[in-house]
Structure formats: C-alpha cells, structure tokens
Amino acid sequence: MLELINLSYQTEDGKVILKDVNLQIDDRFVAITGPNGSGKSTLAKLIAGIYMPTSGKILLDGEDITEKSITERAKCGVSFAFQQPVRFKGITVKDLISLAAGTKISVSEACKYLSEVGLCAKDYINREADESLSGGELKRIEIAMINARGTKLSVFDEPEAGIDLWSFQNLIQVFRGMHERTHGTILIISHQERILDIADKIVVIAGGTVAAYGEKSEILPELLNAQAGCRFTKEVRV
C-alpha cells in the first residue's frame, strides 16, 4: 500500500505546487487525473524520488521512504515510466530490459516482455534505443521495462502523451492486460477517458490538492459531465 501523508511541494522560488496531499492507494489500478498544471506529474516524481517533498511523508507498505534516493526507492519496489521516454545511444532494447529485470535475460524472456506490449521481439531486441525509434515504440519499450521489473508499485506519467491514435488503441489493450496480470498496484496519470475507464479508482488532483478520490463508478460520470463542468475541479478553483 502507498500512503501519502500531508505531502507538500514547493519550488525553490516559493511557488506551491502540491499542498497537503493525503492518499491511501491499495487497489490494482488507480488513475490520477486533473487539469494541466494541477501537480499530477510532480506527484509522480515525488513518489519516484526524482523530487523531494518540502514536507509530509511517503510510506510504501508501512515503510517510510520519504528520505530514500531514486535508486533506493527503485530497490524498495517503485517503478516509474517517464512521460517522455529517454533515448540512449548504443544501449539496445535488450540491454534496457535486462537492466530493468536486474539480470541478464534470455532472448525468449525479452520476447515475452516485448510481445506483451505488442512489439515483435525479433524486430526490436537488438535495436538501439536511440533516435531511430519512434515515440510510440519507445513508450511501449518503457512499459515493457516496467513489466520486466515487476515491482509492487508502478507509476506511469501520462503514457498516452505523444502517441498517435492508432498506437493509442493498442496502448489501451496493453493496460487492460496489465490490469489483469498485475500483482501490485498500477498508478497511472492520464487525461484519457478510456484509460480512466480501466481504473478501479480515480484520484482527481486540482489546484495542488486532492479534489476527489473514489470508485471509478462514482468519479468518472462526474468528470465526463462536461456541460455542467466538473464539480471536483470547480470546487477547488472557487
């Protein structure tokens, strides 16, 4: 279980991005949504240890990981998929999946992780994760790396960003599959209704704090009620 207790973050120049975020996340698939600039990506980076909170605590299965580095958190069981996947010259797709798995993996194991994200392994396994791969291909490889890690918490920062419509259809299938197979918690930041629709629970972040958190059946209809405007984000903005 991931617990965020009074978690706050402000930038060096004093701008408050997140204020007193309190959440307990224990379901298989939880989506975080909210307006642009509401602090969602910052929240994901605080969980991964890329940013350190100004105050508050982060607990993973009861263990306080607030002060732990990125590496230590990764070892504790936190995985993080970037919104913009990183490219590497000379490092192959197989190398990356091996590094993620923490051991030299066989070709057939690499194939398993790549086929789960809809990539034909033989076309990709020895390719360099560099400029020659498209954004959509890299996104899938990023997801394959998270699957290879198999940690108790996997955080995805807007996996749909920069993906074309055709790839997006496939991405939905990939996440549906992950929802079925996961033994941990998938925490996914998204604006997409179809991704939110896979979630068990939805968190709405607005104005740097939790505007709503509950079952999908309760939250999603309200978010989609565009004409009236979303009750959750309105309340916070007032």
Add this chain to the structure above:
Amino acid sequence: MIDSVQKRLLSEVADLHEVPQGAYSLRINGNLYGKNDSENISIVAKEDKPGIDIYIKPGTKKESLHIPVLLSQTGLKELVYNDFHIGEDCDVTIVAGCGIHNSGDGESEHSGIHSFFVGKNARVKYVEKHYGEGDGNGKNVMNPTTVAHLEEGSYLEMETTQIKGVDSTRRATRATLKSGATLIVKEKIMTHGNQFAETDFAVDLDGEDCGTHVISRSVARDQSRQTFLSRVKGNNRCNGHTECDAIIMDDAQVTALPQIEANHVEAALIHEAAIGKIAGEQLIKLMTLGLTEKEAEAEIINGFLR
C-alpha cells in the same frame, strides 16, 4: 616464448590468447617476432625500413590476417611502415592493434604508417585496438597514420578503438576514393587523467558515386583533452557524412572541427558535431531501474562506446 605481460597485451588488442592461426605478423619490442603466410596472403619484411608489405591475392575470400604489435620494454620508440596490397575482388578482415606495457620511466612510443591499396571491388574490414598499461611513470604514446587508396567499387570499413592507457595520440587518416568506392570509419576514443588525443581525417571523394561515413564517438574525462578534425571533399557526384559525438565529463576539453568542401554540384555532404555531458534524464531513468548514479554512468558510457 611470449611472456605473461605480452600475452595479456595480445588478448587486449587482438582478442588472441596465443600466436594466431593462419596469416599473421607479430612484432614485439621493435622486432618481428614471427610471421606466417597463407596460400593467399604473403607477408614480406621491408628491407630499407622497419615494417612489412602484405600481399593479398585477387579473389581471396573470407580470410583474416592478424598483425598485432606489442611493446613491453620501457623507453622503446619505433616507427613502422606497413603496406597492404589487397587484390581485386577480395573479401578479407585485417585485425591490427598495439599494446604497450610501460613499467619504467622512459616514454614508449609506437608510430605506425599503414597504407592500404584496395583493389577494384574488394571488401576489407580493418579492426584496430590501441591499449596501454603500466605501473611506472613512463608515458605511452601512439601516433598511427593511415593512408587508404580505394579503387573503383571497393569498400573499406575501419573500426578503431582506443579506450585505455594511451597518454598521447595523434591519429591521422587520409583517403582517396575512386568511382563507386565506399569508406566507413567508426572511431571510439576514451581519454582520462591528463591524456591527449587528436584525430584528423581527410577524405577526398574523387570518383563518381563514391561515398564515406566518418563516425567518431568519444568520452573525455578528468583533465584530458581531445581534438577531432575531419575534412571531406566532394570532387564529383558523391555522398559524404562526417559525425563527431562526444561526452564531456569533469574538467575535460573537447574540440570538434568538421569541415566539408563541395567542388561539384552533385556532391552531397553533411557534417554533424555534438559535445555534451551525460543527460540528467538518462541517469535518472537508469536510477529508477535500481542502478546507482555511478553504475548508470558506466552503462551509458559503455553503450555509447560499444
């Protein structure tokens, strides 16, 4: 007998554990230690100066030749001339390399001048590794010069690596290409401490439809200095591409001077040069996989120089 130091050098520069099979020439401490001809490859020691002439018969396919040089005696300086005469329609691999073990205070230096005469439609892969080590204060210096003449339709691929232990190097490569010839150069350099490396390419694309790719990847650490110069001249309808990509670390200095010159309206020439530190997001990505910052840095550099 080859001693244990020399064996280690041999394995570093040529991936060999013993004197090689097939055609080879092994030079140790300034003398020709041994050589072997094959049916198609003959090696002849030069009489007027140090070095060898290598003759590869036309039509020789799938053969390889090893010509490692080892220096384990401190303070030894040598200049060697090796000429490769590669017949028409050959398809061969040449593995060269120089290993220096300097355990004294004298400066050890190996400078090789390699001339390639690549016959019509021949294909040559040339692999060269430079490696230095030692526990003394003496410097390891290597100044290789390569001159390549590519006949019509020929192909030369040069893969050169200098990763460790060479204090100073000035590497010059000159090439002229006739019609339909192709030259591919892949260079990898890492410098550390107070090392200095300069690499200087000049390629003349003389023939119609000839082409070259010159690709240099380097890592400069500590207080080391590197200079990359490359001049590609398009004198006919041709394609030329030169690329220098460097990672800079610590207090190192890197200079890149790519130069392209078109003397024909259908010469298509491109140069690219990039110098930068390791991207923070690359380190963070690998750290989110559980690597420490040092481990992440090593993976990025190893991949970059692979």
